[in-house]
Each structure stands twice: as structure tokens, then as C-alpha cells.
Amino acid sequence: MPGGDGLLNHDLLPNEKGPQDACGVFGVWAPGEEVAKLSYFGLYALQHRGQESAGIATSDGSKILIYKDMGLVSQVFNEASLSTLLGHIAVGHTRYSTTGSSSWQNAQPTLGRTSSGTVALGHNGNLTNTAELLELVRERYPKVDGELARGNTTDTAVITALLTGDLDHTLEATALEVLPRLRGAYCLVFMDETTLYAARDPQGVRPLVLGRLERGWVVASETAALDIVGASFVREVEPGELITIDENGLRTQRFAKADPKGCVFEYVYLARPDTTIAGRGVxxxxxxxxxxxxxxxxxxxxxxxxxxxxxxxxxxxxxxxxxxxxxxxxxxxxxxxxxxxxxxxxxxxxxxxxxxxxxxxxxxxxxxxxxxxxxxxxxxxxxxxxxxxxxxxxxxxxxxxxxxxxxxxxxxxxxxxxxxxxxxxxxxxxxxxxxxxxxxxxxxxxxxxxxxxQPRERLCTACFTGVYPIALPESQHLGKNLLERPAASNGCDPGPDSDLEAVxxxxxxxxxxxxxxxxxxxxxxxxxx
Incomplete structure (x- = not known):
């Protein structure tokens, strides 16, 4: 007999839900630490950002292991599953479906091949040019494989495919070429076998922060996740910034000029009250x-x-x-x-x-x-x-x-x-x-x-004003189920009343x-x- 999966029961009132926040991401580079357990507790602190699925990928420097499933963080993982996720690098994700339906195929982190190994990626946000990017994937890699071939219908799978790259470029170089092509809101935490990466869109719509452990580094959607794993807050990942962390330390590069437009609804509803965004306690x-x-x-x-x-x-x-x-x-x-x-x-x-x-x-x-x-x-x-x-x-x-x-x-x-x-x-x-x-x-x-x-010009207030700071494509290129046509709806994260509307x-x-x-x-x- 199946057990409950912990999801809020929208079936009590079909097709009825309120605003949902997209996802929570967590990444850690910490030799000597139990990075899978750190990720577990980090995701636990971010559970409010998505309750549909959860996953963790780890690397020991030579291979990537991944475990993900439908349900709450506490239901997906236990001591046995966490003990199999060995390594010193980890990427974790807790999901509410923003682009693509709620299914195991769409759970994150996603996995994809690169020219020299594998990439595991977690994404919080929603791209607005997914259709255009999918065409680019088909142009560059006519033989579709990886997540897209396995039925993943998310914008995250499209990003993962674009990071395939070629033999002449490292994953870092490929990311610096791909990131400027992305439009919309995105906070990405990804890794290959040896390196952890974090990137935030030029508008910084969704929050992403950097923290320090005694023996490593942490990136997370909210400062509350740093607190629960004992990491000290260093700073926010800047809009338009790519952070790279490996055995040589931390380095940062800009892939786009910052044009901050942080989501005001993070202050109103989405973020945990014990989180700090842009220096202001929620x-x-x-x-x-x-x-x-x-x-x-x-x-x-x-x-x-x-x-x-x-x-x-x-x-x-x-x-x-x-x-x-x-x-x-x-x-x-x-x-x-x-x-x-x-x-x-x-x-x-x-x-x-x-x-x-x-x-x-x-x-x-x-x-x-x-x-x-x-x-x-x-x-x-x-x-x-x-x-x-x-x-x-x-x-x-x-x-x-x-x-x-x-x-x-x-x-x-x-x-x-x-x-x-x-x-x-x-x-x-x-x-x-x-x-x-x-x-x-x-x-x-x-x-x-x-x-x-916060200064008005540094905030996105589109849901209240209709003024969208990032240009939107034609309506046929928007929608939660964009890659699952003909079904379509607007979509991203869990929001106010989502749990109450359901009952x-x-x-x-x-x-x-x-x-x-x-x-x-x-x-x-x-x-x-």
C-alpha cells in the first residue's frame, strides 16, 4: 500500500491552489565533512520553497552519485540513503514545479554529460526564453540525449543540455558562454566531479547566498539554510555572478552586468521569516x-x-x-x-x-x-x-x-x-x-x-503593477507546461494560501x-x- 508523500493535497479541490514558491537550492564544498547530511539539513530549512520532490547529488572527486524522489525532504531521505552519498561536494534541491509537471522525471538535481565528465544541477526560478533555448539545444546537439531524452520537461533540463559543451571548453568556460543566453529568474547551483558552481541571474530576482564553513563553503537559497548547518553568512551571490569553488579556493567572475530587481514578494510571503535578504530581515x-x-x-x-x-x-x-x-x-x-x-x-x-x-x-x-x-x-x-x-x-x-x-x-x-x-x-x-x-x-x-x-528601482513588483522588468516572449512561449504542449498554464512556485486552497x-x-x-x-x- 502506498504511503503519503507529504504533498499538500490539491486533490481535495482539483486545480485549486494559490501562489507557490518555486524551489530551494543548496550546495556545499567541504572536504572532511558529511556533505550529504549537510545538504539534507540545508534542504530541510528550505522545505517551504517546494514540497513536491527532493534530491541530493554528491561527488568524491571521481564520480557523481545522486538520490532523488517525490515527497518531502524527510520522506525522501533516511540514514541508509544518505550514507550511500559519499564525497566532499554536494548539490541539493527541493522542488515545486515551475516549468514542467510534478513527476519523478522532473525531479532535481538533473544530470547531464559534459565534454569531460558529468554535471549535476539544481535550479530555483523560471526562465522566460525556454523555447528559444530548446531550439539552441537542437541546433548544437541534434542527437538529443540525457534528461530531455528521458522525458524531463523542465527548463532545468534545457540548461543542463546546454552545459554539455565540447572538448575545447571546460564546464566553467561553457557556463560563461551559456549563462548570458538565459532570460528570466534563475539561481543555479551545479557541480562536476571536482568543482562546485553557483550563478544568479543579472536581475537577482530570487535570493542566493554564500556561507563559510570551517572546512569549506556553502551556497543556499536563504540565509536560514546557512544557520541550520552552522555556516557563517559571507555575502549574497551578486546578480550576474558565477562563483567557482574547488581545491584552489573560491573565485568569482561576472557573466553579465548587474541590474538588481529582487522579488518583493519574498519579503511579503515566500522567504522564511528568519531569513535576511539584501540586509533586511524578513x-x-x-x-x-x-x-x-x-x-x-x-x-x-x-x-x-x-x-x-x-x-x-x-x-x-x-x-x-x-x-x-x-x-x-x-x-x-x-x-x-x-x-x-x-x-x-x-x-x-x-x-x-x-x-x-x-x-x-x-x-x-x-x-x-x-x-x-x-x-x-x-x-x-x-x-x-x-x-x-x-x-x-x-x-x-x-x-x-x-x-x-x-x-x-x-x-x-x-x-x-x-x-x-x-x-x-x-x-x-x-x-x-x-x-x-x-x-x-x-x-x-x-x-x-x-x-x-530597499530602493523601489531595485525591486520587482510585477504581480502588483504589471510592470515586468525582464522582457516576456509571446504568450505561446510561456507557461508551466511549455515543453508538454498542448497542456499549458502559467507557473512556478508555491505561494500564499496554497495549502488552504487545497482543502x-x-x-x-x-x-x-x-x-x-x-x-x-x-x-x-x-x-x-
Whole structure:
């Protein structure tokens, strides 16, 4: 009998998910260390960036070994599997499908041949010129082999194929020729039998950091992964930089001029709160977003509660600035995953309670301010407001610590399509009616950016503004399933409400669709979900 794979159960509500963050990457070069175990714990710290599959490749200087499978890091690896991964170099990856479906063939790290050996590669981000690069692969290497021949349909497989190179060039030289051709967001950690490499796109859309071990070096998607393996933070990998680490030490080269456009949504939702990006602590940024939200949208209430866990820092900030007490009004079950047991209709109708349950004695009779990081389709918030009213809340005021999301992301976050985003085409008060709240307030774009302490021109805010800092190709060359036509969808990483959207009853989606068509009143707050 199959066991649960730890994936959030989107099957409870087919085709329904919120923004997802793409992937987490980890690399280590450390002779004398158990690099497979370091990678395991590094990936464990990055689990929030992808829960579909995980893998680790290691090298002892002469051969590369790899182990990967579907599921959470803790489910893919055990002592026995880690003990087989010998060596002093490792590359690890935890995946949410950005380009290509969620399947074993698409798990990373990918493997490919080079002119002098093998390359193993992990990728966080999403390329925008995959179709163009695939044509280049076919032109240079007419006999397709490797990952692409084995059914891998990701942009990562295309990069891996391009790194094949020739006898006249080392992997490092080939990378310096290939990297400038890539468009979009990418943080790459890759290795051959003797060397570890790390590269970041010229815009630096996704985070990538460098750390120091007593006997080696570490690169990772977030500083939190450095902390868990005992590495000290050195610096961020610069946009447009290729880092090479081998027995001769660390060296760095530029393959493109830096034009920083870091993703602002990393501060809002994606990154761990204990991570630091561009010198700004993510937790501190989120608390400040809550403070600014309280200043922009005050309301008389008795209690400020978060939608756990991502809404907690902003709720703390809101409570601090408003003077209204902070409380825990919702209990989150962090262990709901795929069970291979079909839910009964009764459970479907109470779907959100699989993930969140109200503390009735805390919220009964109270005027509540519910703080969340974002609204995508609105289904989660609609079900949440209904549940709180059912539990006895006198008023429910929703506050969102980011502006309305009105545009999809093509740089590594799997938002809904533009047509599915509730804020597209609806005014704020119409969204309020749709979710059934007494009031609704979104943080302004200025307030969000000020909280990050980053210059506006160094941030990507495309999902809020529609201004894409990296040029996009024609629509037929975009989409998560680009290499699996005719299926197509926008796509990248796990995002807000992805775990909650998955357990909502189908009726919630149906009600939303009818509401959009004007066939039912917006936001019937008394209707149980």
C-alpha cells in the first residue's frame, strides 16, 4: 500500500491552489565533512520553497552519485540513503514545479554529460526564453540525449543540455558562454566531479547566498539554510555572478552586468521569516508592513489575529501600532498532507477546518481584525470569514499586508492566471463583499516597499503593477507546461494560501464563479462553507 508523500493535497479541490514558491537550492564544498547530511539539513530549512520532490547529488572527486524522489525532504531521505552519498561536494534541491509537471522525471538535481565528465544541477526560478533555448539545444546537439531524452520537461533540463559543451571548453568556460543566453529568474547551483558552481541571474530576482564553513563553503537559497548547518553568512551571490569553488579556493567572475530587481514578494510571503535578504530581515519587514497597514487602515476592534503562519508578523505589527491586543484566534494543523484517502462529502464541506480551526472562546463576541499576507482568488478568505462568524465573531475586518495581486508572475511564483485573481476587475469594496468581511484594507505599494528598506528601482513588483522588468516572449512561449504542449498554464512556485486552497470545498469555488457572473449575492457571511 502506498504511503503519503507529504504533498499538500490539491486533490481535495482539483486545480485549486494559490501562489507557490518555486524551489530551494543548496550546495556545499567541504572536504572532511558529511556533505550529504549537510545538504539534507540545508534542504530541510528550505522545505517551504517546494514540497513536491527532493534530491541530493554528491561527488568524491571521481564520480557523481545522486538520490532523488517525490515527497518531502524527510520522506525522501533516511540514514541508509544518505550514507550511500559519499564525497566532499554536494548539490541539493527541493522542488515545486515551475516549468514542467510534478513527476519523478522532473525531479532535481538533473544530470547531464559534459565534454569531460558529468554535471549535476539544481535550479530555483523560471526562465522566460525556454523555447528559444530548446531550439539552441537542437541546433548544437541534434542527437538529443540525457534528461530531455528521458522525458524531463523542465527548463532545468534545457540548461543542463546546454552545459554539455565540447572538448575545447571546460564546464566553467561553457557556463560563461551559456549563462548570458538565459532570460528570466534563475539561481543555479551545479557541480562536476571536482568543482562546485553557483550563478544568479543579472536581475537577482530570487535570493542566493554564500556561507563559510570551517572546512569549506556553502551556497543556499536563504540565509536560514546557512544557520541550520552552522555556516557563517559571507555575502549574497551578486546578480550576474558565477562563483567557482574547488581545491584552489573560491573565485568569482561576472557573466553579465548587474541590474538588481529582487522579488518583493519574498519579503511579503515566500522567504522564511528568519531569513535576511539584501540586509533586511524578513520578519522585521513583515512586522513593519503590519505597522504601516494599521496606519493606513485603522478600525475599532477588540482583537488582532493572524492567519497562521504567514500572517503572524504583520499581525504583530498591526497590534503594536494600533494598540489593539494581539491574539491567536486560529489553530493551524501543520501536518495535513496527501493521505491517499478520499475525503467524504461531509469533510469536503468542512474543508478549511482540516487546516484551520477557530478558538471559539477567544473570538466569541469579539470585533476581529484578521491579518493575512495576500489574497489570491479569495476562496480561503471567504471560507475563513464564514468560519469566524459561525464561531461567534461580532465583526470581521480583513487587513492584507500587501497590495492587490492583479498580475501573474513569470519569474518563479505559481500564481493563478490573471482571470482567476479576484482583484482583477473588482474594486476593493467588491472584493470585501465577495469574501463577506465587514471591511477590507490592502497595504499600499509605497508602504510595502518602504517596509523592505530597499530602493523601489531595485525591486520587482510585477504581480502588483504589471510592470515586468525582464522582457516576456509571446504568450505561446510561456507557461508551466511549455515543453508538454498542448497542456499549458502559467507557473512556478508555491505561494500564499496554497495549502488552504487545497482543502476548501468545491462549493466555495462554485460560489465564487457564480458571484462573478452576478447569479448570487456577493459575500453571504452567514452561509456555512
Amino acid at each position: 520578519h522585521e519587514a513583515r512586522v513593519e508592513m503590519g505597522r504601516k497597514l494599521a496606519a493606513e487602515y485603522p478600525v475599532e476592534a477588540d482583537l488582532v489575529i493572524p492567519t497562521p503562519e504567514s500572517g503572524t508578523p504583520a499581525a504583530i505589527g498591526y497590534a503594536q501600532a494600533s494598540g489593539i491586543p494581539f491574539g491567536q484566534g486560529l489553530v493551524k494543523n501543520s501536518y495535513v498532507g496527501r493521505t491517499f484517502i478520499a475525503p467524504s462529502q461531509t469533510i469536503r464541506q468542512r474543508g478549511i477546518r482540516l487546516k484551520l480551526n477557530p478558538l471559539k472562546n477567544v473570538i466569541k463576541g469579539k470585533r476581529l481584525i484578521v491579518v493575512d499576507d495576500s489574497i489570491v482568488r479569495g476562496n480561503t478568505q471567504r471560507a475563513l470569514v464564514s468560519m469566524l462568524r459561525e464561531a461567534g465573531a461580532a465583526e470581521v475586518h480583513v487587513r492584507i499586508s500587501s497590495p492587490p495581486i492583479t498580475w501573474p508572475c513569470f519569474y518563479g511564483i505559481d500564481f493563478a492566471s490573471r482571470a482567476e485573481l479576484i482583484a482583477t476587475g473588482l474594486e476593493v469594496d467588491e472584493v470585501r463583499q465577495s469574501i463577506g468581511a465587514d471591511s477590507l484594507g490592502y497595504l499600499s505599494e509605497d508602504g510595502m516597499i518602504e517596509a523592505t528598506e 476548501l470545498a468545491p462549493a466555495a469555488r462554485q460560489e465564487e464563479a457564480l458571484a462573478r457572473l452576478g447569479q448570487v449575492p456577493f459575500g453571504d457571511p452567514g452561509r456555512p462553507e
